[in-house]
Amino acid sequence: MESISVFEIIKVGIGPSSSHTMGPWNAATSFINLIKREKAITEVKEVFLEFFGSLAKTGIGHGTDIAGMLGLNGEDFKTIDTTKIDEKVENIKNSQILKLAGEKEIPFIYGHHLILNMQKSLDFHPNGMIFKAIFNDGSELVQDYYSVGGGFIATQEKNSIEKDCVRTLYPCHHGADIFKYCDKLGFTRFSDLIFVNEESWRSQEETRKEALYIWKQIKECIYKGVNKEGILPGGLNVSRRAAGINRKLLGEKIYKNKEEWFQLVVDAEENFTNINKWISCFALAVNEENASFGRIITAPTNGASGVIPAVLMYSQAFTPFISEDDIVRFILVAGEIGTLFKKNATISAAMGGCQAEIGVSSAMAAAGLTEILGGSVGQVLMAAEIAMEHHLGLTCDPIKGLVQIPCIERNTMGAIKAITAANIALESDPIKARVSLDEVIQTMWETAQSMSDRFKETSEGGLAIAVNVPEC
Structure with a gap:
């Protein structure tokens, strides 16, 4: 069993929900990093984001949609000026343009590129989401993510992602x-x-x-x-x-x-x-x-x-x-x-x-x-x-x-x-x-x-x- 630092449990965050705000935000950041590993931000034509289950049903109240957009836009919830969040989101919605990873402007229509699917849940976890990038050459990159509590995210392949597996000297799992x-x-x-x-x-x-x-x-x-x-x-x-x-x-x-x-x-x-x-x-x-x-x-x-x-x-x-x-x-x-x-x-x-x-x-x-x-x-x-x-x-x-x-x-x-x-x-x-x-x-x-x-x-x-x- 993997050891977890106390500072993964108690950490700087942003409201209103760790599972429904921070988790999707972290997932969006992870997807950007995945794009960079597989291809390049400059090669992306469009990005789609779909939320399922609990994320969709309480998404508006928890700012799940906001987290997804700002995460894809290259913002960091640890450093963003929280007084500017509404302004940034409205700018994306009104202009229908998202600056992917803060680098490339791509079309982004709320309700088309971002969907809250309240009718379906993914099997792995109630807080499921799927990101999809379409590249200029017509190829696609699709990744599922799950917000498993406290801002932690996972995929079906990995219980936790983008973390080095650490085993402490005296592992305390119980x-x-x-x-x-x-x-x-x-x-x-x-x-x-x-x-x-x-x-x-x-x-x-x-x-x-x-x-x-x-x-x-x-x-x-x-x-x-x-x-x-x-x-x-x-x-x-x-x-x-x-x-x-x-x-x-x-x-x-x-x-x-x-x-x-x-x-x-x-x-x-x-x-x-x-x-x-x-x-x-x-x-x-x-x-x-x-x-x-x-x-x-x-x-x-x-x-x-x-x-x-x-x-x-x-x-x-x-x-x-x-x-x-x-x-x-x-x-x-x-x-x-x-x-x-x-x-x-x-x-x-x-x-x-x-x-x-x-x-x-x-x-x-x-x-x-x-x-x-x-x-x-x-x-x-x-x-x-x-x-x-x-x-x-x-x-x-x-x-x-x-x-x-x-x-x-x-x-x-x-x-x-x-x-x-x-x-x-x-x-x-x-x-x-x-x-x-x-x-x-x-x-x-x-x-x-x-x-x-x-x-x-x-x-x-x-x-x-x-x-x-x-x-x-």
């Missing part, structure tokens, strides 16, 4: 492996093992640097979210709430930048009610940014991107464990827990419902928090198990296919559950636990397989059809 190697190496902290394994990709110094960069991006995203008012795009008329909560909690206090704002949060009145409100505020801020094509941290997906930031920000604002080392260890442990779900179940709502997104992110956050609060290896794994146990069966039923209702509020719930799970684990003896993390991951996967497709990000069941939302 919770039992973590126990085994920590005991073998004499590690009392889970994160010490991850530091060693991450050296398969980079030095420990670089690992720390990357984790602190993630933390910097998290703070930036939360700060943007707590300072934006208005209505989220998409037609549901959902109001941003983070800014209002932030304003009420801070009262008349004024700040000029995120450092001053963060210090005000740290100095704010600490009581149970206020802390709970701040946790919700942090999660709402991130997911409101996500819902409006903002730059966020995918952890492990975009729909669940508010949970880990909310819990990590909670730890930095309201606990004594606020060193850079604590931040790094939190992120490493959270990311490693995510790899266990990725390898043994799924982190795709199209495959497993929202338990695969909010449930996994809550388990990751619970483990990270338990690690920095002084939990043993067993307690860290126990916290992750508890958090997932209480998300089992959670469906993915976004109204109108938008990552807004119920997705945004679910992040606040996932964060609160993560903190509760950590506190329970810290007061428990993991040796007496009746359910292991490996068992709950297996149960989550079995639940996913038994779940109706109506509750797997298709907007065909649950709240998506129970609530009458006018189209205009």
